[in-house]
Amino acid sequence: ERGRGDIRRQVLKMIKRQSRLSPMSFPRKPERSYQINWLTVKSNSNNVGHNRFGVIIGSGAVKGAVLRHRLKRRILARAATAPNRSTDFLFIVNKNNALLQKTDKDINKTLDIVFQ
DSSP: OOOTTTTTSOOOOOOOGGGBOOGGGSOSSOSEEEEETTEEEEEEEOSSSSOEEEEEEOTTTSOSHHHHHHHHHHHHHHHTTSOOOSEEEEEEEOOOGGGGGOOHHHHHHHHHHHTO
């Protein structure tokens, strides 16, 4: 018998620790900033040799810690497949009532625009 929810639960792979970026270590004045519907993306070049990613989702944007963490995992899972440009990316989820109806396809479509 399988564990609780193994079949129904979609498992998203975590990104490597070296690819994580603490939002506190991101500079106040980024080189580039994009705003796309429900998402603001700030980016800055780095000297590390690989991309790093950070996500900020406030409780005002998404109610419930489970939903916030699920959205964070979705964003990081898509970001992990981005081409390497030696860049730091900070994703900030804006308050949007329609955000909870977004599917993985919608989220990936928005992030594809960022990584073009």
